[in-house]
Amino acid sequence: MIWDELIGQTPAKKYLGAVLASGRMAHGYLFSGPAGVGKRTAAYAFAQAAMCPQPPAPGQACGICKSCRWFQARQGAQIDHPDMIPLITFSKGRTGRDGSTNYEEKRVGDQEPVIKLETVQYVCEQLHRTPMAGARRVAIVPEAQRFCSGQAEAANAFLKTLEEPPAASLIILTSSQPEALLETIVSRVQNVQFKRLSSAEVSVGLSRRWPGIEPPDLALAAALADGSIGRAVELVEGDMKNWRAAVLAALEKFSARTFLAFGAGLWVLSDAEGKRLFALAQEAQTEDEDGGEGSGVRGQGSGMTPKGSTRRK
């Protein structure tokens, strides 16, 4: 089942399933929420279901048709489906013997800070073409605020397509900074909210990506990932072993207020994450001293509490 890949996010799943089942799909969607919580997985699942010609049930995809097989062979943003429009830029290549200039296509990577006007123009032009394999032309634009950052021209070109979308088009924007998108763009798409995951959900996602992960590493990464599977993967792929060694050393050195030491150990290693945990630990300690309820890390696991905030009853 295509939606099994998406961990948690029940309200978003329900909403998108209902849209597919109703057959009344909008032309533009914005999947917004923290990084690494499944927005892109959901975008591809939604696109697959929207393009499957023989869904076995409303909101599902058959998994065996040609279109579904293209989706299943997807590697990240790399997909061979002829109606899925890639984000590409064109750089000047070699000059031909006749003096003509060749342009080389290059995919826009996830880390590139800006999506240029030429890419936006290419996507918009491609959306207007007749579908080759199915009923729709689809563009998925991850971290779509990248085409709004200081480039009015690119944002306006996109806005124009959103205002008058081609009949057979589907545009899915994702963003972990939706506030950086133009208000005029946000108002023309259906906004679907994605939430921070619980650490149990992060554990599930992480163990799927890393089936052989050691339980202590899994637990530590899930606890530190702040509700983001993407962050947990980064932690595991990064210097997790060094982190663990340093944290264990810190725990041995200081005993009583272990969590404070835990945060301090991390502070040395990772400024941002350590500072955040240290602040939380200090807050927890103050509350304990005041006879306040609860302890430990807040803002994790609820899926609703903003980063670093404290829930109070």
Ligand SMILES: [Zn+2]
């Ligand atoms: Zn299918």
